[in-house]
Each structure stands twice: as C-alpha cells, then as structure tokens.
Amino acid sequence: MDPVTGIYEYKASHVLPIVFACVLSLSLATHIYQNFRYRFWRITFWMFWGSLLYTIGWILRALSSYSPEHVNLYIAATVFVYAAPPVFSASAYNILGRIMHYIPMFAWLNPNRTVFFFVYIGAVVEGLTAAGGARIATGATELDKYRSGATLITVSVILQCIVEIGLVSIIATLHRKCARAGMLPRNLRFLFYTLYGTSTIVLFRCIYRAVEALYTLDPPGVACSSTCTYFQRQEWLLYAFDAAPMVLFTFWINMLHPGRYLPRDKTRYLDFDGVTERMGPGWLDSRTKLETFIDPLDLSGLLNKKKHHAKYWEEGARWPVCEDAFTTGTASNVRGRVREGVQIKPEGAV
Known part of the structure; x- marks a missing residue:
C-alpha cells in the first residue's frame, strides 16, 4: 500500500470533503427547520435521513483523506x-x-x-448499493469480491435509473391531465417542476455511476483500459458528478419545500375548478389490507376496468369547502398562521 495515497488511487483531497460536509450540514439544518416549521416530517422524512447519511459520508471521507491507510474508515x-x-x-x-x-x-x-411500491424498490436499490459499495471498498486486492461489488453497484444504479424514468412518467401524466382539465394552479406547477428537476438530477447522477461501474468492473491494475484507469484515478469526477448534483438536489427541495405548497392533511383535495379545496373522506379502497399488499397498484382493477376505490370527488357538494387554499396562497401548514380546522359548508352539504 502506498504510504501517501493509501487505499486510494490518488492523493485524496483534504479540502473538498470538508467543504461538502459543511454545505450539506447547512442544508440538513435548513431542512430540519422547515420540517418543524411546516410540520411535514411524515412526507419529507427521507430528505432529512438522506441528508444526514450523506453528511456523515463526507465527514468520514474527510477523516479518511488524513488516514488513507485506514481501510475500515x-x-x-x-x-x-x-x-x-x-x-x-x-x-x-x-x-x-x-x-x-x-x-x-x-x-x-x-x-x-404507490408510495409503498416505490419505497420497496428503493429498499432493494439501497441494499444493493450498500452491499456493492462495501465489497468494492474491501476487494481492492481480491478480484472476485471487487467484481461482484462493481456488478451490484451497476445493477443498483441501472435499477434506480429505471425507477426515476417511471417516476418522471407518472409526474408528466399527472401534469398533462391537470393542464387539460384547467386544474394547474401555481402550487401544483411548482411541485411538478421541482420533481422534474430533482428526478433529472438523480438520473444524471445514476448515469454517471452506471458508466463508472461498467468501466471499472476490475480493480486498479487488472485488465484496466485507459478509460477505466481515468475513472479510478480522477477524484474530481466524484465531486462533479455525484456530490455536486446531490447538494443541488437538497437545496432545491429546501428552496421549494413541499410543505409550502401541499396540505398536511391528505383528505384535503383540489376541486375541479382548480382553485377550491375541499375536505373529503380520503382515498377509500374496498379491498382488504392483504389484497392491497399483494396487489399494491390495483392491477386487477385496472385489467377489469373496475377500480376498487370510491370516486368521492365526483360528489363535491357533499364535502365542506376550506376557507383558505394553497392554490391562492392563503393556506399554510405553519402553526398559528391560519385558523386550523375552520371550514365552511356549502348549502346542502352533509
């Protein structure tokens, strides 16, 4: 092992991981503040958790740069x-x-x-990523272990690319339907554009990681082409195509935090006029929990053209109208900003 570079293929930067750790710490603190401010922990908890993991990662990277011979670090x-x-x-x-x-x-x-379905796939990606990263880090001198780790990373990032493309497709479908129906208020536009942007950032990062993994299936010095060697010995690629995009992702969510544009209460929905918001009963599925677990996307209902949920939004007159609205910027999730729970019922509502 080289006494200067240690386990790295280059002299690891001391400054850059510290810079990124500090910037991510600022983003993490901002996100914690906004989650408390908008009381949106249930929806954006994973943003906090991901920021925490990423911050810890770069702190450890900074420590590792000063002790490059420390394999466990x-x-x-x-x-x-x-x-x-x-x-x-x-x-x-x-x-x-x-x-x-x-x-x-x-x-x-x-x-x-739908959320559970994506999270299940995300858990698979997370498991493959962690296992692959660990095997790459420990397999520099063991060819089979290194290759298996690189393969796991390749599979995980390709799978995540597919998931992101699917996510963008769903977002685009919802966006198009809202636009055609004249139900595209300012708050929804911001949310759609935010998800387009953040998904593109994740996809950009995944493509880089996929290309990197495909070109570096072998450890340094073993049947490694010039392109492979370049990927393994150029540290700036990591910061330009992984760290920087993810930092941009965190700040994008902070600047356009969904707690500003979406209600905390998931029974609150947008009426067909694109402005009025009502308090409905929430999504009602007639199937048992076991059936929804086995068929989370209700493919059976889709194939039979008979969905298993009540279309409560078609009976708008039954549900109370909210005095405020996120569509007009008069509603807020901030405690004390609005009179919580104050609603007015239209004539004949039950």
Whole structure:
C-alpha cells in the first residue's frame, strides 16, 4: 500500500470533503427547520435521513483523506456516500403520493400503495448499493469480491435509473391531465417542476455511476483500459458528478419545500375548478389490507376496468369547502398562521 495515497488511487483531497460536509450540514439544518416549521416530517422524512447519511459520508471521507491507510474508515465513507442518493429519491416518492391525494381524480393508482411500491424498490436499490459499495471498498486486492461489488453497484444504479424514468412518467401524466382539465394552479406547477428537476438530477447522477461501474468492473491494475484507469484515478469526477448534483438536489427541495405548497392533511383535495379545496373522506379502497399488499397498484382493477376505490370527488357538494387554499396562497401548514380546522359548508352539504 502506498504510504501517501493509501487505499486510494490518488492523493485524496483534504479540502473538498470538508467543504461538502459543511454545505450539506447547512442544508440538513435548513431542512430540519422547515420540517418543524411546516410540520411535514411524515412526507419529507427521507430528505432529512438522506441528508444526514450523506453528511456523515463526507465527514468520514474527510477523516479518511488524513488516514488513507485506514481501510475500515474508507469502507464506512464509501458505504455512506453510495447509500444516501437512493434515500433522497424516497422523499420524491412521498411527495408524489401526497400530490396524488391532492388530485385524486387523476390518481389512477392508490396513492398510499404507490408510495409503498416505490419505497420497496428503493429498499432493494439501497441494499444493493450498500452491499456493492462495501465489497468494492474491501476487494481492492481480491478480484472476485471487487467484481461482484462493481456488478451490484451497476445493477443498483441501472435499477434506480429505471425507477426515476417511471417516476418522471407518472409526474408528466399527472401534469398533462391537470393542464387539460384547467386544474394547474401555481402550487401544483411548482411541485411538478421541482420533481422534474430533482428526478433529472438523480438520473444524471445514476448515469454517471452506471458508466463508472461498467468501466471499472476490475480493480486498479487488472485488465484496466485507459478509460477505466481515468475513472479510478480522477477524484474530481466524484465531486462533479455525484456530490455536486446531490447538494443541488437538497437545496432545491429546501428552496421549494413541499410543505409550502401541499396540505398536511391528505383528505384535503383540489376541486375541479382548480382553485377550491375541499375536505373529503380520503382515498377509500374496498379491498382488504392483504389484497392491497399483494396487489399494491390495483392491477386487477385496472385489467377489469373496475377500480376498487370510491370516486368521492365526483360528489363535491357533499364535502365542506376550506376557507383558505394553497392554490391562492392563503393556506399554510405553519402553526398559528391560519385558523386550523375552520371550514365552511356549502348549502346542502352533509
């Protein structure tokens, strides 16, 4: 092992991981503040958790740069840095689910089960990523272990790319339906654009990681092409194509926090005029919990053209109108900003 570079293939920067750890710490603190401010922990908890993991990863990376011969420290830093981005994606899944509760007439899938479906896939990606990162970090001198780790990383990032493309497709479908129906108020536009942007960032990072993994299936010095060697010996690639995009992701969510644009209560939905908000009964699925677990996307109902949920939004007169609205900027999740629970009922409502 080289006494200067240690386990790295280059002299690791001392400054850059510290800079990124500080910037991420600021973003993490801001996100914690906003989650308390908007009381939005249930929806954006994964944003907090991903930021925490990523911050820890770069702190460990900074420590590792001063002790490059310390293998366990390098392994820990690698696992945390690899593990955080899939967690960030989970926050987007939760935001999508809450949007679908807000516009249930366009949510052809159960919003709750849709979130679980994406989270299940995210858990698989997370597991593959962590296992692959650990095997790469420990397998520099063991060819089979290194290759298996690189393969796991490749599979995980390709799977995440597929998931992100699916997510963007669903967002685009909802966006198009809202636009055609004249139900695209300012708050929904901001949310759609935010998810487009953050998903593109994650996809950009995944493509880089996939290309890197495919070109570096072998450890340094073993049948490694010039491109492979470049990927393994250029540290700036890690910061430009992994760290920087993820930092941008966290700040984007902080600047356009969904707690500003979506109600905390998932029974609150947007009416067909695109302005009025009502308090409905929430998404009602006639199936048992076991059936929804086995078929989370209600594919059986989709194939039979008979969905298993009540279309309560078609009986708008039954549900009370909210005095304030996120569509007009008069509603807020901040405690004390609005009179919580104050509603007016239209004539004939029950």
